[in-house]
Amino acid sequence: MSAPAGGRRAAAVDPTTTVSRVKAADPRGHWFLLAVGMVLLACALVLNGYVTNVAGETQAPAPATDVSTPELDDVRSGxxxxxxxxxxxxxxxxxxxxxxxxxxxxxxxxxxxxxxxxxxxxxxxxxxxxxxxxxxxxxxxxxxxxxxxxxxxxxxxxxxxxxxxxxxxxxxxxxxxxxxxxxxxxxxxxxxxxxxxxxxxxxxxxxxxxxxxxxxxxxxxxxxxxxxxxxxxxxxxxxxxxxxxxxxxxxxxxxxxxxxxxxxxxxxxxxxxxxxxxxxxxxxxxxxxxxxxxxxxxxxxxxxxxxxxxxxxQRASGSLTAALSWVLLAAGVLTLARLGLFAALAWMHARRTRRGRRRRGIARWEAPPPVTVIVPAFNEEAGIQATVMSLVQTTYTGELEVIVVDDGSTDATADLAAALGLPNVRVIRQPNGGKPAALNTGIAHARHELLVMVDGDTVFEPATIGHLVRQLADPAVGAVSGNTKVGNRRGMVGRWQHIEYVIGFNLDRRAFELLDCMATVPGAIGAFRRSALVALGGVSVDTLAEDTDLTMALCRSGWRVVYEEKALAWTEAPTSLGQLWKQRYRWCYGTLQAMWKHRRALIERGPFGRRCLGYLALFQVVLPLLAPVVDLMALYNTAVGDPLPVVAVWAGFVVVQALTGWYALRLDGERASALWVLPLQQFVYRQLMYLVVIQSVATAVLGVRLRWHTVRREGTFGGTLPPQAAPQGALAERHPDAAAQP
Missing domain, CATH: 3.20.20.370 (Glycoside hydrolase/deacetylase)
Structure with missing residues (x-):
């Protein structure tokens, strides 16, 4: 796919654009409806199990010892x-x-x-x-x-x-x-x-x-x-x-x-x-x-x-149970097929990347081009200095400009960024308008064509900017997704997210690049062409998942979006289930908004719409909505029948996930010992994720505009980093080729 050529009028980016903030309570009634639905489904399963002799029919009685009474003798002879x-x-x-x-x-x-x-x-x-x-x-x-x-x-x-x-x-x-x-x-x-x-x-x-x-x-x-x-x-x-x-x-x-x-x-x-x-x-x-x-x-x-x-x-329960059995079988097959297919595609991506670099190398710039890094920040005083210092301490030799856009913070975010006194760092203050507005401000003030966007709670490896920019040497590439890592992975919630980031996000992006259907360049780390963004009118304020919305818009415009696994960014993940709920609720709801906004991609030429939207609809909406039914039927079959088949199926899925996870961790240079939390992930984390989808779908169906959910920052990466030190020290040790240049 080639980059879009001239003929399309570039829209100006309005730095004052703000996100519409409609104050509306999250819908609550659907939880009652969900509970009623699950109770009715449980009753249907019990009724069907009763009438189909799972829990109803007893076995023939064992022969009883012969006992005689006068009354019984009369019956026997009558x-x-x-x-x-x-x-x-x-x-x-x-x-x-x-x-x-x-x-x-x-x-x-x-x-x-x-x-x-x-x-x-x-x-x-x-x-x-x-x-x-x-x-x-x-x-x-x-x-x-x-x-x-x-x-x-x-x-x-x-x-x-x-x-x-x-x-x-x-x-x-x-x-x-x-x-x-x-x-x-x-x-x-x-x-x-x-x-x-x-x-x-x-x-x-x-x-x-x-x-x-x-x-x-x-x-x-x-x-x-x-x-x-x-x-x-x-x-x-x-x-x-x-x-x-x-x-x-x-x-x-x-x-x-x-x-x-x-x-x-x-x-x-x-x-x-x-x-x-x-x-x-x-x-x-x-x-x-x-x-x-x-x-x-x-x-x-x-x-x-x-x-x-x-x-x-009774007839309805029988039909429902039969239908669910087929649906669950199809869901299991699809899930296993997805894991197998994406692992195979990730292997092909890794092999192609290694072979390309070894034999030909990828497209290169004649000289390192200038780059502008945009850091949108709202109440990020806990980690803004670590973020900025990780950017300026890069090994990238081209001209580098860092723009910190303080989006109406109520803490000392802007002051701490300015206090660093770095000559190539600018701090722009504006009234609170939301992350898209802050990004658009940064785009409007950027002096260079190549842009890197990074969240205010994220730190870069020294070589990250160079790896990102190297991919943009290909004129058909409009955006590059980096490799996001969880920096605070000590607690159980952090470990679960670490597994999810490596298996569910980074492994998938390798496959998405080959399928030419990248859904999201994450806000934590991404590189873009400024001209491509301006042609789209900047970062849209239509959804809460501005990164997904923007990525889909770029793909529909004909740009290639690729993944660079060596461009590492360390982000601070939520540390509690409550904070995780807020983050994923916003992500999921915003993704639904983006899918609806770009629904016409289904009928457009090219594979993006059908592959991307079809995949998201099936694996991130439909199957999670069916997940409570899976759990209910597993509990029911365990309670009324032989639990061994249920345990065997569950163990089989965990083994397949573990094998896929092992390969994903291997590709990312991570330790396979992190997989010990994978079985535990099935009992809390998985349920939280599908409840997020249910909440998001209910919010979307009811037409409620979700407000922005902020996540409390813990300051994982501390304050100012010492000169020439990579984030947390150990990060620099991960890549001996940290000095690689585009």
């Missing part, structure tokens, strides 16, 4: 239908040559329709002991069962073993199933069959106790006479044979219309009905076989509405 509601137990069975076919665990979208077709072909009726969660999932099947004259019984909501649950859970299982039936069919049922039950002779003491609890809710309990065991590997013919009563007796026959491959059950049913018809049997419902009224009762209007809402909520 009929399959038990009435325990009148105190004393009574039982009954079907009349002679009457069979009541029953089907458990449905309805199922595959097998229930086939079973209904077979029943209709033979004119037979049956009773379906339905699982409430499946009724809610497939209400049309429940309605078809009723419409075709069959009977529905209660088989609990989540197929739970009633001997293994508490009393409240037992009542909940039965009640939810009734609500699901009411919502789907408008009916309640008086029949129940507990899961894992069989014939009366097989009733254990724990089952007997649970049967009494079920009867206390007003249910008639239907066990079975003949269990076809269609869940086993028996053939269809064997199943059909086991469904035939002996010697003309009546029987209740147990089969299943869900819970696995029921193709043999369908064949067995066809064979059994054919043989029953030949023997003169009639196939009816359970209540029909006993000569009783139907088990169906009309549900009231409230029950129907409640059931409809429950069924809708």
């Amino acid at each position: 009929g399959p239908v038990l009435n325990l509601t009148a105190g004393a137990a009574s039982s009954a069975g079907p009349a002679a040559r009457t069979v009541a076919l029953t089907f458990d665990d449905g309805p199922d979208p595959t097998w229930t329709p086939q079973i209904l077709d077979v029943l209709r072909r033979y004119g037979a009726k049956a009773t379906f002991f339905a699982v409430g969660s499946k009724v809610a999932q497939y209400p049309d099947l429940a309605r078809r069962i009723v419409a075709e004259g069959h009977e529905i019984g209660n088989h609990t909501y989540a197929h739970a073993d009633l001997t293994a649950v508490s009393g409240w859970r037992l009542r909940l299982e039965l009640s939810l199933t009734q609500k699901a039936l009411a919502g789907a069919t408008g009916l309640h049922t008086t029949l129940v069959r507990p899961p894992y039950s069989s014939t009366p002779a097989a009733v254990t003491l724990p089952q007997w106790q649970s049967l009494r609890a079920v009867a206390a809710e007003g249910y008639l309990i239907a066990l079975t006479d003949l269990d076809t065991k269609d869940w086993s590997q028996a053939t269809a013919a064997r199943m059909a044979k086991s469904a035939l009563p002996a010697k003309g007796r009546g029987a209740i026959v147990m089969m299943h219309d869900s819970g696995g491959d029921r193709s043999r059950t369908v064949k067995a049913l066809d064979l059994a009905l054919r043989e029953l018809g030949r023997r003169g049997y009639r196939a009816v419902t359970v209540t029909g076989a006993l000569g009783m009224p139907s088990a169906h009762q009309q549900a009231g209007g409230v029950e129907r509405f409640t059931g409809w809402a429950l069924n809708l909520a």
